[in-house]
Amino acid sequence: MSSDATPPVLKLHGVSAGYGRIRALHGIDLEVRRGQIVTLLGANGAGKTTALKTISALVRASAGSVLFEGRDITGLRASEIARLGLVHVPEGRHILRGLSVRENLELGAFTVRDPAVRQERMREVFGLFPVLDHRQHQDGSLLSGGEQQMLAIGRALMQGPKMLLLDEPSMGLAPKLVLDTMRIVKRLNQAGTTILLVEQNARLALRLADYGYVLESGEIRMQGPAAALRADRSIVQAYLGE
Template sequence: MLLNVENLRVHYGNVEALHGINLRVRQGEIVAILGANGAGKSTTLMSISGLLKPSQGRIIFEGQELHKLRAHEIVRLGIAQVPEGRRVFSTLTVQENLNLGAFTVTDEKKIQRTLDWIFDLFPRLKERKEQLAGTLSGGEQQMLAIARGLMADPKILLLDEPSLGLAPILVKSIFETIKEINESGVTVLLVEQNARAALKLAHRGYVMEVGKIVLEDSAKNLLENPEVRKAYLGG
């Protein structure tokens, strides 16, 4: 098992946001976490990447206990998060944003190989590499956010709402790219409100409701599950 989350509890002050969740991600999978706003999906990702500290439970990645490490140490182990809302550095160029993504990588040749691969995945970014990130369209900023995460050469990519606020044609393109990234060997843990698109892409999925996991199954079974269809797929 690449990633194991066991009995994870997280508090915001006195309020418990995660009530003892368990989830697993195997090497090479795309795993989707579905749920309404406030279900605890982003909190789960931020706990894995070390941005939030759990009050209880364990997060194990390749045998290492992540919950005892700081965020920058977790990035070095091979975990990169692409946050919700893109959060690119708007006053820096596309190239400078990508360079920042590679801050934990010391091998110059590896950085160049990753950059070449990213420009193959996102030709638009290559065209705009000297442009300020703040002047890019929403779709281009999402491409840049994903590309910046990939510059860290991750074993697992945590994606938080990659389709948020994008036109349907761009959503299709972003999801096709996520599939390509996965096929190149990067495991993906995906939080996504567009449940249908996420389940068509994923191998397995978890459904979260108010800080708990209420359902776990193959993506195919979740797509066909009447309760999931009614709650998240519009019937």
């Protein structure tokens, strides 16, 4: 864990949000420091996805504020937030149907004007995921689940992220692919990307993360260093299935 002296990259202060009249988040506080992997745990419907969507402005915060690199980003458009380098890889991957793998990646670099930079990033992505290189002319939505996850992450990397919001990257994948995905997450983090990870597989997430938050009914119930949460019997019982 980095010391408390470093200012957080991402800071949520009393954030509430919901859909219509239904409130899904009730004033949550959360911090992610530079270089960390922080995981957000909780049962289905606890508000994990809503939390990420509120950070990236797909859902409007009804109260509270979101700060990225010290700047208040509450009220910005989702595309403006993405351009700041805070990149959200949503649940379900959202590969753009009818566009080739290459086109999906190109759109990741939509805001990059310099074609040389785009080319360089694409080379890096193909280096990380060679299968995308081989399939670059196929319709992205026809890839297998694992390949789609690689494309979703690759597309996020094309955006040149300072920080990634990853929502259930292992969802629906075979066990081996789940481990592969987690290794990639670790590798991106070691390369300097800060990560906020929402993951169904709490055991895995806590092994990867530096720090964890547990959401329940839209409120933060518990938080602490990942090692401490792993050792906590109540968490083990509630979320690790033992």
